[in-house]
Every structure is written in C-alpha cells, then in structure tokens.
Amino acid sequence: MNELNKVAPAFYGITLVPPSAWREYGFSLLIIAGSDGIVSDPELEWLTLELGQHVEVPEDIIADWEDFDYDNADLETLFNSFNSSFASFNKLLIYDAIRMSSADGEYALEEKEQVMEAARILKLNPDAVLAIEALVELEEVANKLRMTVL
Numbered sequence: 001m002n003e004l005n006k007v008a009p010a011f012y013g014i015t016l017v018p019p020s021a022w023r024e025y026g027f028s029l030l031i032i033a034g035s036d037g038i039v040s041d042p043e044l045e046w047l048t049l050e051l052g053q054h055v056e057v058p059e060d061i062i063a064d065w066e067d068f069d070y071d072n073a074d075l076e077t078l079f080n081s082f083n084s085s086f087a088s089f090n091k092l093l094i095y096d097a098i099r100m101s102s103a104d105g106e107y108a109l110e111e112k113e114q115v116m117e118a119a120r121i122l123k124l125n126p127d128a129v130l131a132i133e134a135l136v137e138l139e140e141v142a143n144k145l146r147m148t149v150l
Contacts, residue, residue, distance in 0.1 A: 023064055024081060029051075035108075039070060091132065094132050098115060112133075
C-alpha cells in the first residue's frame with residue numbers, strides 16, 4: 001500500500017495525506033457529528049462514502065471509523081495527536097464537520113456548539129467558522145437548485 005493517499009487537489013488544496021491523518025480526521029468528525037447523541041446513517045454515509053471514497057481512504061480506516069467509540073473520545077486529545085505538518089487542517093476539519101453534521105438535514109445545536117469548541121481548540125477565529133457555515137449552506141442551496149433545474 002502506498003504510504004500517502006492521493007487527494008483531489010482542486011477540492012482540498014492538498015495532494016497527499018498520510019493515512020493515519022485520515023483515521024484521526026474521521027474520528028474528529030465523528031466526535032463532532034455525534035455530539036447530539038448519535039451519528040445518523042446519513043452522517044456516517046457522508047463520512048464513509050462521500051468523503052472516504054472521494055479522497056480514496058483505505059478500507060481499513062473506513063472500518064475503524066465505523067467502529068469508533070465517539071461518545072468516549074476526547075476531541076482535544078485527538079487534535080493534539082495530529083501531525084502538525086497537515087496544512088490547512090483547521091479550516092478543512094471545520095468545513096467537513098459542518099458538512100457531515102448537516103448530512104441528515106439537521107445541523108443540531110449540540111453539533112454547532114461542538115464545532116465552535118473544535119474551532120477554539122484549533123485556534124480558529126469564530127468569524128471564520130461563521131463564514132464556513134455560510135459556505136456549506138450556500139452549497140446545499142446550490143445543490144437543491146441544481147437538482148430542481150436539471
């Protein structure tokens with residue numbers, strides 16, 4: 001197996017990510033999306049299918065995501081275990097956390113609060129989080145429009 005996974009550079013702005021970083025990245029998303037008490041089927045499908053397949057995450061990492069105990073994990077500890085060379089981690093994680101948390105049609109208050117807590121831990125400006133939330137909302141509206149028109 002290749003030591004680095006190829007990533008769609010046009011979408012994420014990066015080309016190679018160590019597989020272990022994807023494992024922890026997914027764990028972080030699960031903690032955030034599960035903060036309302038459950039990772040719904042659409043949220044898990046977003047992680048494993050939409051994100052996992054898009055960035056070609058290995059099957060063993062996807063299996064780890066599916067088995068992860070997000071209720072008993074600590075976000076700050078997990079963030080501290082990340083490799084600091086993973087550029088753009090902060091904004092990408094917040095973006096994907098909002099997308100995953102919204103995959104079931106509801107971006108719950110607990111999920112929003114956990115996103116803000118993640119941003120605080122990652123030292124990301126709250127205004128940046130609001131801009132990312134607006135971007136995700138805009139993309140959802142554009143997707144609905146595309147489906148209606150086409």
